[in-house]
Amino acid sequence: MEQPNTDPLAPRQRRLLVTGARGQLGVALQEAFADEDVLALGHADWDVALPAPELPPLDLILHTAAWTDVDGAEADPQGAAAVNVGGTANVAALAVPLVSFSSDYVFDGRKARPYVESDSPNPLSAYGRSKLGSEAVAGADAWIVRSSWLFAETGHNFVRTMLRLGNERDEVAVVDDQRGSPTYVGHLAAATRELVEADRPRGVWHLAAAGDCTWAEFAEAIFEAAGVECHVRRISTAEFGRPAPRPAYSVLRSERAEAPELPHWRGGLAACLARLL
Numbered sequence: 238m239e240q241p242n243t244d245p246l247a248p249r250q251r252r253l254l255v256t257g258a259r260g261q262l263g264v265a266l267q268e269a270f271a272d273e274d275v276l277a278l279g280h281a282d283w284d285v286a287l288p289a290p291e292l293p294p295l296d297l298i299l300h301t302a303a304w305t306d307v308d309g310a311e312a313d314p315q316g317a318a319a320v321n322v323g324g325t326a327n328v329a330a331l332a333v334p335l336v337s338f339s340s341d342y343v344f345d346g347r348k349a350r351p352y353v354e355s356d357s358p359n360p361l362s363a364y365g366r367s368k369l370g371s372e373a374v375a376g377a378d379a380w381i382v383r384s385s386w387l388f389a390e391t392g393h394n395f396v397r398t399m400l401r402l403g404n405e406r407d408e409v410a411v412v413d414d415q416r417g418s419p420t421y422v423g424h425l426a427a428a429t430r431e432l433v434e435a436d437r438p439r440g441v442w443h444l445a446a447a448g449d450c451t452w453a454e455f456a457e458a459i460f461e462a463a464g465v466e467c468h469v470r471r472i473s474t475a476e477f478g479r480p481a482p483r484p485a486y487s488v489l490r491s492e493r494a495e496a497p498e499l500p501h502w503r504g505g506l507a508a509c510l511a512r513l514l
């Protein structure tokens with residue numbers, strides 16, 4: 238008689254849930270964990286502001302679903318909080334080990350050296366406050382991964398916007414008085430996997446690309462690497478005039494001895510463009 242091809246004594250494959258699965262980080266995490274049993278739920282599958290639908294037993298949740306419209310959050314802070322704080326509380330209520338993603342915008346940017354995990358947050362914007370609120374409700378069994386200036390070959394991000402504008406115009410005006418670490422989602426997803434696999438202690442972890450730059454410097458690097466002829470006119474945050482205040486300086490580094498290290502942002506840009514162009 239034919240034997241069943243599953244060994245009942247073999248360890249069960251780990252089952253992961255990715256929330257916000259159609260977002261840029263959600264897509265990258267599915268790729269980084271592709272050899273596992275991944276349940277990928279997009280916004281239409283589970284609006285995290287509502288309690289969870291019926292789910293199979295889970296071993297790990299990678300929670301990326303978030304209100305990420307920083308300026309829109311100023312106009313609707315309660316809407317942003319419902320998703321970012323209420324949504325994270327709904328995810329934490331599942332009582333499954335959790336990676337919850339947070340942001341450099343929890344800091345006010347008044348520091349002149351990289352922010353480490355023990356620095357005090359002081360968000361300037363409604364979005365930043367909602368992400369800090371999400372950290373508070375993620376629970377004791379969560380890794381809270383703060384990252385910054387995410388970009389990818391998919392979704393809405395600065396790299397894709399610059400490539401579009403650079404091909405349409407001779408010049409773009411870009412802010413030159415905000416400094417951060419642009420982080421490629423593929424590198425963040427790999428570092429997240431490293432954190433989980435090594436079963437590092439729960440709590441806050443800063444995982445961002447090495448190196449730092451201003452948005453204008455990043456735009457110039459994008460045009461140079463992509464061979465796009467477009468001049469970057471450096472402007473101030475005040476000239477750009479956005480509703481939400483942003484930290485002038487939000488470079489993240491980890492003070493934890495065993496933190497996964499991410500490549501330099503220029504390496505992230507090269508990896509992204511290699512898949513995009």
Ligand SMILES: NC(=O)c1ccc[n+]([C@@H]2O[C@H](COP(=O)([O-])OP(=O)(O)OC[C@H]3O[C@@H](n4cnc5c(N)ncnc54)[C@H](OP(=O)(O)O)[C@@H]3O)[C@@H](O)[C@H]2O)c1
Pocket residue numbers: 256257258259260261262263279280281283284285286300301302303304305320324338339340341368383384385386387388392393
């Ligand atoms: N982007 C950055 O620069 C940055 C920097 C630091 C930290 N982070 C954090 O990193 C995480 C991932 O960000 P990302 O850049 O991948 O964002 P993203 O591309 O905007 O993806 C977020 C996803 O969440 C979904 N979503 C929004 N509201 C939802 C809801 N109520 N229920 C379920 N899903 C919902 C969105 O779906 P729809 O588009 O259909 O609404 C989208 O697919 C977030 O926690 C973000 O705060 C981002």
